[in-house]
Amino acid sequence: MMKRKMLKLILMLFVTGAVVSFGQIRSFVPVVRPVYTEKTLSFFRSMSGSMKWLGYDELYMLFKSYESGGHGSGFVYVAADRTNYVITNYHVIAGAQTSTLEFEKEDGSKTVYEKCPIFAWNETLDLAIIAFPEGKRPFTSGLNISTRTLEDGMDVWTAGFPGLISDPVWQLGKGNITNSSARIAELITPEITTLIQHSAQVDAGNSGGPLLIADRTKTGGYDMIGINTWKVTGRQAANVSIPASVIRDFIEKTRTQGGSGTGGTRTALESRGRGFIMFFTSEDRKYGQMIDYISHDCVLEIGEKALTEVLTKAPSSVRDEIIGSFSGFSPFKGIRMAISYYLLENINRIPESRNSTLSAVDWEARENLPKVPVKFVFAGTEITSYWVYEYDKWRLVSFPLTDLPRETKKNEAGQSDIRIERPYNLSITAGSILPSDSVDAPTWIFGFNASINDFFVYALELGIRSQVMTDIYYDEATYYFFHMNFVFRFQVPVKTGFLSFIPYASVGAGGEFSFSSSVFNKPPIVGMAGLQLVLGESPSYILGCEYQMHLIKILDSNRDISQFYIYVAVGF
Amino acid sequence: MKIAILLIAVLFLIGFITACESTGDFSGDIHKIGEDKIILIGSFELEPPLKPGEQNIAGFETGKDYINKIIFTIENRNIKEAVRLANLDHCLKFDFGKTFYLEHKYSEELYISFPSVWMSATTRNLSSVTEVRGILSLPGPFLIKPPAGCRILYFGRVRYHRDADNNITEVEIIDEFDAVKKEAEQRYKTSIDMCRVRLQVPEY
Numbered sequence: 001m002m003k004r005k006m007l008k009l010i011l012m013l014f015v016t017g018a019v020v021s022f023g024q025i026r027s028f029v030p031v032v033r034p035v036y037t038e039k040t041l042s043f044f045r046s047m048s049g050s051m052k053w054l055g056y057d058e059l060y061m062l063f064k065s066y067e068s069g070g071h072g073s074g075f076v077y078v079a080a081d082r083t084n085y086v087i088t089n090y091h092v093i094a095g096a097q098t099s100t101l102e103f104e105k106e107d108g109s110k111t112v113y114e115k116c117p118i119f120a121w122n123e124t125l126d127l128a129i130i131a132f133p134e135g136k137r138p139f140t141s142g143l144n145i146s147t148r149t150l151e152d153g154m155d156v157w158t159a160g161f162p163g164l165i166s167d168p169v170w171q172l173g174k175g176n177i178t179n180s181s182a183r184i185a186e187l188i189t190p191e192i193t194t195l196i197q198h199s200a201q202v203d204a205g206n207s208g209g210p211l212l213i214a215d216r217t218k219t220g221g222y223d224m225i226g227i228n229t230w231k232v233t234g235r236q237a238a239n240v241s242i243p244a245s246v247i248r249d250f251i252e253k254t255r256t257q258g259g260s261g262t263g264g265t266r267t268a269l270e271s272r273g274r275g276f277i278m279f280f281t282s283e284d285r286k287y288g289q290m291i292d293y294i295s296h297d298c299v300l301e302i303g304e305k306a307l308t309e310v311l312t313k314a315p316s317s318v319r320d321e322i323i324g325s326f327s328g329f330s331p332f333k334g335i336r337m338a339i340s341y342y343l344l345e346n347i348n349r350i351p352e353s354r355n356s357t358l359s360a361v362d363w364e365a366r367e368n369l370p371k372v373p374v375k376f377v378f379a380g381t382e383i384t385s386y387w388v389y390e391y392d393k394w395r396l397v398s399f400p401l402t403d404l405p406r407e408t409k410k411n412e413a414g415q416s417d418i419r420i421e422r423p424y425n426l427s428i429t430a431g432s433i434l435p436s437d438s439v440d441a442p443t444w445i446f447g448f449n450a451s452i453n454d455f456f457v458y459a460l461e462l463g464i465r466s467q468v469m470t471d472i473y474y475d476e477a478t479y480y481f482f483h484m485n486f487v488f489r490f491q492v493p494v495k496t497g498f499l500s501f502i503p504y505a506s507v508g509a510g511g512e513f514s515f516s517s518s519v520f521n522k523p524p525i526v527g528m529a530g531l532q533l534v535l536g537e538s539p540s541y542i543l544g545c546e547y548q549m550h551l552i553k554i555l556d557s558n559r560d561i562s563q564f565y566i567y568v569a570v571g572f
Numbered sequence: 573m574k575i576a577i578l579l580i581a582v583l584f585l586i587g588f589i590t591a592c593e594s595t596g597d598f599s600g601d602i603h604k605i606g607e608d609k610i611i612l613i614g615s616f617e618l619e620p621p622l623k624p625g626e627q628n629i630a631g632f633e634t635g636k637d638y639i640n641k642i643i644f645t646i647e648n649r650n651i652k653e654a655v656r657l658a659n660l661d662h663c664l665k666f667d668f669g670k671t672f673y674l675e676h677k678y679s680e681e682l683y684i685s686f687p688s689v690w691m692s693a694t695t696r697n698l699s700s701v702t703e704v705r706g707i708l709s710l711p712g713p714f715l716i717k718p719p720a721g722c723r724i725l726y727f728g729r730v731r732y733h734r735d736a737d738n739n740i741t742e743v744e745i746i747d748e749f750d751a752v753k754k755e756a757e758q759r760y761k762t763s764i765d766m767c768r769v770r771l772q773v774p775e776y
Binding site: 053054055056308311312313315316317319421537538 | 604765
């Protein structure tokens with residue numbers, strides 16, 4: 001699927017020279033319109049808004065067109081039991097809940113069938129079968145699925161309703177088979193070993209329409225030899241169809257099974273889970289290999305975030321590849337690629353992500369949930385993902401990225417997330433020295449701290465303290481001291497996300513001067529050790545605690561200092 | 573009289589030119605960009621590049637600072653006017669071909685406006701000193717809408733292709749995201765959460 005990025009998908013129709021045949025064949029080729037749920041339409045609206053904001057006009061237009069409903073073509077097939085179906089490409093109805101079929105007559109009148117259930121689909125084959133509502137059988141016969149041997153040069157026609165301006169318009173194109181058994185490496189799969197390359201006209205909107213050979217003995221005057229699916233960009237008239245044999249096998253197989261969407265066994269889920277985890281444990285994991293695991297619900301849940309992440313932050317080659325994957329396909333493929341890249345990028349950040357295993361499938365929970373919990377162990381941490389059976393495969397609905405183990409996350413430059421880095425350059429501090437044996441009244445201190453670099457800080461502390469003292473006449477009096485201290489600090493800031501811890505040791509010198517007398521107190525050199533808890537950056541909110549003690553008494557001091565200082569601060 | 577008018581015109585032109593800031597690359601801590609700031613990363617170039625002597629401004633003292641440089645302004649609204657002196661009174665100038673790292677105030681919409689090159693210091697119409705003929709106006713403006721959560725924005729390399737008459741024939745925007753991110757991480761010695769932004773053409 002990945003390799004199909006180089007190809008643009010189209011739908012085609014052909015015009016025959018026979019007027020009678022022309023009229024007849026149109027009756028068997030409807031416009032196929034996917035009908036999306038409101039949640040899907042809301043997703044398209046949100047996506048178009050995001051793409052507009054980001055300046056990706058081509059994606060904006062794409063999602064905008066899906067908001068108003070895209071369309072493809074198809075053709076009528078009537079089974080042996082006379083059940084009526086319309087065959088189309090899977091990508092025409094991808095993500096749709098039901099579809100609308102519009103049959104147009106030559107006079108412009110239309111017969112419309114709404115709420116047509118999607119009976120079967122196969123993403124790998126890019127085929128889908130649509131049933132008529134309530135088992136209606138308006139056709140007694142449909143196009144014949146040819147078994148004839150094709151040869152290069154045969155005349156072929158393409159039929160369908162490509163968009164002209166914005167509306168689907170009937171178109172029949174004529175050309176030749178240019179390679180009846182094309183082996184295009186990017187397109188062939190184990191199920192589709194050869195394709196039909198031809199030159200009949202195809203345009204956007206032809207997807208799902210039939211490739212035909214004129215045969216007046218068959219219904220509508222044509223034999224259906226293929227379904228128009230791709231157009232090679234950059235080449236003139238190099239169009240590619242899925243051969244009739246693949247379509248016939250698909251129809252027979254799915255009718256035998258009773259359609260798609262049923263089944264989904266526990267064994268199949270366990271197998272898918274193991275495949276998923278093997279992908280992460282492989283040496284050569286590439287995001288494109290994972291898109292098969294992404295469900296439609298997952299697209300709706302994280303598609304916008306994943307695509308935005310890719311467009312803004314992914315390497316250029318990844319971004320270009322994912323943008324290219326939108327071209328000509330349904331938008332879901334590109335989004336699933338974006339989600340795959342987004343998941344893989346997140347999982348790549350897990351230490352020892354290759355040491356991961358499938359833990360358990362909680363099959364019993366399926367009774368109560370529309371999705372089944374599947375547990376994995378990533379590097380020793382168990383996480384629960386949810387899976388749903390969709391388009392014939394178990395697919396991932398949600399994967400809790402936030403639960404992934406993170407340990408000490410390394411950034412791309414190999415730097416630890418626990419960093420030595422000061423969270424602020426300048427702070428204004430207010431605090432108090434707590435009363436103790438050596439301090440009989442709180443000292444209120446205001447200060448300024450300025451960092452020189454991450455490790456060194458200069459500080460100026462200014463404070464006021466009151467103290468009751470006895471003078472020489474034994475009279476008690478209250479003295480107010482003005483406190484001033486110059487501090488030089490060594491610190492080791494440790495930054496962990498939004499929170500920082502700053503242990504430090506300081507040395508300060510200063511003294512106290514009384515306002516009301518000539519008391520000159522405490523002029524020692526003081527040693528301090530403290531710890532700051534810092535929240536945020538610019539501004540930073542700081543809570544600190546510091547132990548202070550005299551190192552050297554220079555002048556007379558009336559007591560030793562051994563005290564605690566607590567403070568709050570705002571840093572910038 | 574004509575000489576006087578010419579002198580006034582030239583002085584006026586020089587006056588505008590000296591108003592352009594020689595903004596250096598952001599040199600602070602890339603993880604501590606102000607709350608209301610963004611870092612804009614990208615480059616402009618002319619193809620073919622300016623040849624020595626092609627800008628006839630070296631004779632003026634201030635003109636030397638404008639050799640091989642692009643001039644533009646960054647606005648938070650779309651000024652729907654042709655380039656004129658009043659619109660360039662807070663212009664920035666950067667070397668052609670060199671990636672710059674510009675710190676700028678955040679806005680939901682940023683317009684790189686009036687991209688231009690000072691080609692000559694003469695005025696063609698001597699009776700109108702306000703009409704600067706020596707400016708080669710480049711296609712613009714470009715609109716940048718910072719994505720949610722993105723502060724470091726890379727817009728690419730804008731390559732103006734020109735013909736022999738200095739008509740701009742094509743504007744090419746080249747995405748060198750990987751290389752520039754690596755360069756930025758080496759410059760700032762840390763990992764950088766850089767976002768790619770698409771230059772948009774403002775709607776009128």
